Amino acid sequence: MLRTAIRNLLAHKARLTMSALAVVLGVAFVSGTLTFTDALNKTFTDLFKDAAADVSVEPKAAFDTGMGGMDMNSASSSLPASMVEKVRAADGVAAAAGYVQADGVYVLDRDGHVADTGGAPGIGISWTTDPKLNSATLIEGRAPTGTDEVAIDSATTADLGYHVGDKVTVLTTGPRLQATLVGTFRFGQDGGLAGASMTAFETATAQRLLLAPGRFTEVGVAAEDGTTHAQLASRLASELGSRYQVTTKEQKAADQAASLEDSLAFINTFLLVFAGVALFVGSFLILNTFSMLVAQRTRELALLRALGASRRQVTRSVLLEAGVLGLLGSTIGLAGGFALAYGLKAMFGQFGLTIDGALSLTAGTVAWSYVIGVVITLVAAYLPARRAAKVPPVAAMRADLVTTPRPLHTRTIIGVTGAPLAATALGAGTAGGTLPLVAVGAVGLLVAVIILSPVLAVPFVQRVGRVLPRLAGTTGRLAKENAMRNPRRTAATSSALMIGLALVTGFSIIGASARASIDRTVDDVLRADYVMSAVMGQPFTAKVANQVRRVDGVKSVVVERYGTAKVAGHEGFFSAYDPAVVGDALAIDMTDGKLADLAPDTILVSRKEAGSAGLSKGDSVRFEVANGQSRRLRVAGAYGDDNGLGPYVIAMDTYTATGGVPLDQNVYVTLDPTADAAAAHRALDRVVAAYPVVQLRDADGYKQDKRAGIDQLLALINALLALSVLIAALGVVNTLVLSVTERTREVGLMRALGMNRRQVRRMVRLEAVVISLYGAVLGIGLGTVLGVVLTTVLHSQGLVATAVPVPLLAFGLALAAVIGLVAAAVPARHAARLNVLDAISTA
Incomplete structure (x- = not known):
C-alpha cells in the first residue's frame, strides 16, 4: 500500500501541489510567527539582563x-x-x-x-x-x-x-x-x-x-x-x-521579561490567529482536493478492494498520501516561515519593535510546524479516506458507474437548527456586552453557515445564474448547470473565500467604526481650537504651555496629565485638569452633578465605573497612586462614557499634591473669538518650532493623528488576511482543475457537437465567477453581521459609532469576480486544449 500511495501522489502531482501549497502557506505563517516572537522575546530579555546590576x-x-x-x-x-x-x-x-x-x-x-x-x-x-x-x-x-x-x-x-x-x-x-x-x-x-x-x-x-x-x-x-x-x-x-x-539581577530580568510577555501577548496572539486562519482555510482546500480525488478514483479503489485490500488498508493508503503531503508541505513551509520572519522583522521595525539579534529556528518551532502541518492534513483527509474505504468491490466491474450525490437533508436539519441557536447567543451576548458569549455565537454562526452552504448554493446559483444565458447563451446555461450539479463541491470551493472575506469585512467594519468613533468623540467633546501633543505619546515639558499662555489672541490653555490610581479598590486610568478652564477645551457630558463641582479633593467618575464600583455623588473614596501617596476625595459627579476620558477625572491640584509627574500629555488651546486666527497660528507654530517633539494640530489634524494608528493596524490586518484570500483562490483553481478532469468525456462530447475552444474557456470562467460570487456574498454577509455585533459590544470601550464601509464591500464583490476569472485561467485553458477523440474515449 505504501508503493500504491506514492504512485498515486506522483500521478496527481499538479493537483496535489496546490493542496501542498495551502499547507506550505499555513505552516510558513506559524513557523514565521514563532521564529519572530522568539527573537523578539530574546532581544528584550538580553537587554534586561544587560541593564540590571547584581x-x-x-x-x-x-x-x-x-x-x-x-x-x-x-x-x-x-x-x-x-x-x-x-x-x-x-x-x-x-x-x-x-x-x-x-x-x-x-x-x-x-x-x-x-x-x-x-x-x-x-x-x-x-x-x-x-x-x-x-x-x-x-x-x-x-x-x-x-x-x-x-x-x-x-x-x-x-x-x-x-x-x-x-x-x-x-x-x-x-x-x-x-x-x-x-x-x-x-x-x-x-x-x-x-x-x-x-x-x-x-x-x-x-x-x-x-x-x-x-x-x-x-x-x-x-x-x-x-x-x-x-x-x-x-x-x-x-x-x-x-x-x-x-x-x-535574575529576578529583575525575569520580572521585566514577564511584563514584556504580557505586553507582547497581543502581538503573539494576533499573529497566531492569522496563522490559524490560514490553516483553517487551507484545510478546506485539502479536504476538497482529497474528496474529489477519491470520487474520481472510485473504480481504482474498488479494484483494490476486489483484489483483497481491506477497508483499513484503503483508508491507510489515502491517509498515507495525506501524511506525505503534510510532511512535504511542512518542510517547505518551515523554510518559508524563516523568510517570513525576516519580513515580519522589517515590518514591525517600522512600528518601533526592532530586533537586533539574528533570527534562529528553535526545536520548538520545528516541532510545532511539523505537528500542525501533518495533523491538519490528516484531519482534512480523514473523511475522504473513510469514504474511499466504503467503495464496494463490485464498483470496479461496472463500466457505467455513476456516483449519486447524497441528499442534503441532514445538513439542512443541522444548519436550520444551529443557526437560530447561534443567533440567539449573539443577540444575548450583544445585549449583555458579554464577549465570550458573542464569541460562542460567532463561531456557531460560522459553523452553521458552512453546514448550510451546499443547501444555500442551489437557490443562489439559480437566481444569479439567470443572467448567464443572456450574457453567453448556451455556454452560460452550461456554466450555470455545472455550478448547480454538485452543490457540495460549489460550497466547498467557495467556503475558503467565504471565510477570508468574512474576516476582511468584519475587521473593516470595526476599523471604519473606530475611525467614525474618533471623529464623533472629537466633534462632540473637543471645544479647543488646537491640540498640542508629543510624537509617540510621550509627555513633554510644561514650558510649552507656559509660553502658549503668553501668545496674543489665546483665550485659555488647558493642560492634560495622565496617571493610574486605585479608587475605592478599583485600579483605573485618570485624567487631571485645571477645573477653572477645562470647560473651555472639553465638553464633558455630566450625567450627575456639574462640571463646576470639580475642585481640589474631589473626583468625577464615569457612569460605567460608578455603576461597577457602587459609587454615587457625595461618597468619600480613597485615591492612591503608584508612588504610595493617597488622599480622601469626594465624588462630585458622574459623566457619560462617550467622552474618551477614562474612568476618573481629578483636579490638577490633587495630581500635584499626590506627587504627579510635572509633565504634560496634551495642551488644549482656545483662541479668543476676536483674535486674528492666522497671526495666532503663526505664533503657536513658533512656539512649537522650539520643541520638535511637540505637534500642533487643529481639530481635523487631531482626528487624523488619532486615526493614523488605526489605519496602520488595519493595513497590517488586511495584508495578513490577504494570505487567506490567496489560499481561497488556490482552492478555486484546484477544484476547477479537478472538476474539468472529472468531466473530460463530457467536454469532449461538447467539442464534438460543435462547441469551440473559446466557448469552453468561457464556460469554465463563468462557472468560476458564479462560485466566487457565492462565496463573497456569504462571506460579506456573515462578516457584516459579526462586525456590527462586535462594534456594538465594544461600545463601552470607545467604539461609540457603527460604520459599514459600503464601497469597500462592493469592492470585495468585484474582487471575488476577479479572483474567479484569474483562478479559472489554468483550468479553462486545460479544458479547451483537451483532444476531442481522447476525451470521448475516456472511461
Missing part, C-alpha cells in the same frame, strides 16, 4: 500600573543620594552607585528633526563611572564629565551621521540642551536597544535634566566575591525595610 534598589510602587514612566518617575517617588551611602555600607557590597533613567530624551539631526526611532522610546541615562556597574562600553571618545557633554549609543550616532567632537542638540522633558558629543558607546553585550536611542549625561546633569537634583531612579549594587545575589538582596531588604524594592 542587585537593584528601587522605590516600591503601591501597585503595578504598567505605566512606571508616568507614575513613578518623579522626585517624590525616587531615591535620595544618601541611600547610595547606606547601601554601600552594607555587608557583601562591593560597589554601589545611583542611577538615573527617563524616557522622552531625543537627539535632533542636523536639520533640527527628531531622530526617527520608529516608535521606540528615546532614553536618557546617567553615566556610571564604576565599571562593575556600568552596562555601557565606550567605543570611541570618553565619558561625559561636564554639564554640556553627552555620550550617545553608536547606532543612533551612525544613523544621524554624528562623530565625536560634533555639537548636538538634545531634547529632554525639561530644557533643551546644546552639547558636545564626547563619546559613543555600546549598551550590553551586543549593543542592541530594540530600536531605542540612548543618551548618557554626567550624573549631576542627568539628575537636573531628567529627575531632580540629588535624586536617583535606582541604586545598582555589585556583590562581593563569595556573596550570592540572593544573599545580598535578602540582607539589603532586611536593612532598608518594606518601603523599597530589592531585586536580584
Whole structure:
C-alpha cells in the first residue's frame, strides 16, 4: 500500500501541489510567527539582563500600573543620594552607585528633526563611572564629565551621521540642551536597544535634566566575591525595610521579561490567529482536493478492494498520501516561515519593535510546524479516506458507474437548527456586552453557515445564474448547470473565500467604526481650537504651555496629565485638569452633578465605573497612586462614557499634591473669538518650532493623528488576511482543475457537437465567477453581521459609532469576480486544449 500511495501522489502531482501549497502557506505563517516572537522575546530579555546590576534598589510602587514612566518617575517617588551611602555600607557590597533613567530624551539631526526611532522610546541615562556597574562600553571618545557633554549609543550616532567632537542638540522633558558629543558607546553585550536611542549625561546633569537634583531612579549594587545575589538582596531588604524594592539581577530580568510577555501577548496572539486562519482555510482546500480525488478514483479503489485490500488498508493508503503531503508541505513551509520572519522583522521595525539579534529556528518551532502541518492534513483527509474505504468491490466491474450525490437533508436539519441557536447567543451576548458569549455565537454562526452552504448554493446559483444565458447563451446555461450539479463541491470551493472575506469585512467594519468613533468623540467633546501633543505619546515639558499662555489672541490653555490610581479598590486610568478652564477645551457630558463641582479633593467618575464600583455623588473614596501617596476625595459627579476620558477625572491640584509627574500629555488651546486666527497660528507654530517633539494640530489634524494608528493596524490586518484570500483562490483553481478532469468525456462530447475552444474557456470562467460570487456574498454577509455585533459590544470601550464601509464591500464583490476569472485561467485553458477523440474515449 505504501508503493500504491506514492504512485498515486506522483500521478496527481499538479493537483496535489496546490493542496501542498495551502499547507506550505499555513505552516510558513506559524513557523514565521514563532521564529519572530522568539527573537523578539530574546532581544528584550538580553537587554534586561544587560541593564540590571547584581542587585537593584528601587522605590516600591503601591501597585503595578504598567505605566512606571508616568507614575513613578518623579522626585517624590525616587531615591535620595544618601541611600547610595547606606547601601554601600552594607555587608557583601562591593560597589554601589545611583542611577538615573527617563524616557522622552531625543537627539535632533542636523536639520533640527527628531531622530526617527520608529516608535521606540528615546532614553536618557546617567553615566556610571564604576565599571562593575556600568552596562555601557565606550567605543570611541570618553565619558561625559561636564554639564554640556553627552555620550550617545553608536547606532543612533551612525544613523544621524554624528562623530565625536560634533555639537548636538538634545531634547529632554525639561530644557533643551546644546552639547558636545564626547563619546559613543555600546549598551550590553551586543549593543542592541530594540530600536531605542540612548543618551548618557554626567550624573549631576542627568539628575537636573531628567529627575531632580540629588535624586536617583535606582541604586545598582555589585556583590562581593563569595556573596550570592540572593544573599545580598535578602540582607539589603532586611536593612532598608518594606518601603523599597530589592531585586536580584535574575529576578529583575525575569520580572521585566514577564511584563514584556504580557505586553507582547497581543502581538503573539494576533499573529497566531492569522496563522490559524490560514490553516483553517487551507484545510478546506485539502479536504476538497482529497474528496474529489477519491470520487474520481472510485473504480481504482474498488479494484483494490476486489483484489483483497481491506477497508483499513484503503483508508491507510489515502491517509498515507495525506501524511506525505503534510510532511512535504511542512518542510517547505518551515523554510518559508524563516523568510517570513525576516519580513515580519522589517515590518514591525517600522512600528518601533526592532530586533537586533539574528533570527534562529528553535526545536520548538520545528516541532510545532511539523505537528500542525501533518495533523491538519490528516484531519482534512480523514473523511475522504473513510469514504474511499466504503467503495464496494463490485464498483470496479461496472463500466457505467455513476456516483449519486447524497441528499442534503441532514445538513439542512443541522444548519436550520444551529443557526437560530447561534443567533440567539449573539443577540444575548450583544445585549449583555458579554464577549465570550458573542464569541460562542460567532463561531456557531460560522459553523452553521458552512453546514448550510451546499443547501444555500442551489437557490443562489439559480437566481444569479439567470443572467448567464443572456450574457453567453448556451455556454452560460452550461456554466450555470455545472455550478448547480454538485452543490457540495460549489460550497466547498467557495467556503475558503467565504471565510477570508468574512474576516476582511468584519475587521473593516470595526476599523471604519473606530475611525467614525474618533471623529464623533472629537466633534462632540473637543471645544479647543488646537491640540498640542508629543510624537509617540510621550509627555513633554510644561514650558510649552507656559509660553502658549503668553501668545496674543489665546483665550485659555488647558493642560492634560495622565496617571493610574486605585479608587475605592478599583485600579483605573485618570485624567487631571485645571477645573477653572477645562470647560473651555472639553465638553464633558455630566450625567450627575456639574462640571463646576470639580475642585481640589474631589473626583468625577464615569457612569460605567460608578455603576461597577457602587459609587454615587457625595461618597468619600480613597485615591492612591503608584508612588504610595493617597488622599480622601469626594465624588462630585458622574459623566457619560462617550467622552474618551477614562474612568476618573481629578483636579490638577490633587495630581500635584499626590506627587504627579510635572509633565504634560496634551495642551488644549482656545483662541479668543476676536483674535486674528492666522497671526495666532503663526505664533503657536513658533512656539512649537522650539520643541520638535511637540505637534500642533487643529481639530481635523487631531482626528487624523488619532486615526493614523488605526489605519496602520488595519493595513497590517488586511495584508495578513490577504494570505487567506490567496489560499481561497488556490482552492478555486484546484477544484476547477479537478472538476474539468472529472468531466473530460463530457467536454469532449461538447467539442464534438460543435462547441469551440473559446466557448469552453468561457464556460469554465463563468462557472468560476458564479462560485466566487457565492462565496463573497456569504462571506460579506456573515462578516457584516459579526462586525456590527462586535462594534456594538465594544461600545463601552470607545467604539461609540457603527460604520459599514459600503464601497469597500462592493469592492470585495468585484474582487471575488476577479479572483474567479484569474483562478479559472489554468483550468479553462486545460479544458479547451483537451483532444476531442481522447476525451470521448475516456472511461
